Amino acid sequence: MSARILVIEDNLKNIKLVRDVLQYAGYEVVEAHTGEEGIKAAARCEPDLVLMDLQLPGIDGTETLRQLRAHERRHIPVLAVTAFAMREDRDRAIAAGFDGYVEKPISVRAFPGQVNGFLERNAVT
Ligand SMILES: [Mg+2]
Numbered sequence: 293m294s295a296r297i298l299v300i301e302d303n304l305k306n307i308k309l310v311r312d313v314l315q316y317a318g319y320e321v322v323e324a325h326t327g328e329e330g331i332k333a334a335a336r337c338e339p340d341l342v343l344m345d346l347q348l349p350g351i352d353g354t355e356t357l358r359q360l361r362a363h364e365r366r367h368i369p370v371l372a373v374t375a376f377a378m379r380e381d382r383d384r385a386i387a388a389g390f391d392g393y394v395e396k397p398i399s400v401r402a403f404p405g406q407v408n409g410f411l412e413r414n415a416v417t
């Protein structure tokens with residue numbers, strides 16, 4: 293069974309790229325364009341992994357994560373997808389409770405491997 297990945301991202305170009313790359317790699321992709329939508333989608337589809345843009349209209353990625361964590365029935369790994377390459381921003385994402393991060397723009401070649409590596413490290417055995 294292929295892993296189901298929820299992508300929460302407001303930029304339609306970015307979400308298309310992420311979706312295409314992940315679907316090509318064999319993942320099932322669920323999309324949400326706002327944090328509020330993402331929280332509902334997570335409850336509905338029980339994703340194996342969430343990729344979260346930090347800058348979203350309405351509630352931002354960090355607040356979305358906080359609300360997801362408050363409602364989740366089991367720990368869902370959540371990666372911050374961030375355009376910030378600054379070390380302090382990455383540290384802030386980890387401190388906010390993200391399980392890791394991926395830098396934007398994503399590398400089409402490296403991205404499926406990054407996601408797969410992360411899923412394997414977090415696999416429930
Ligand atoms: Mg954004």
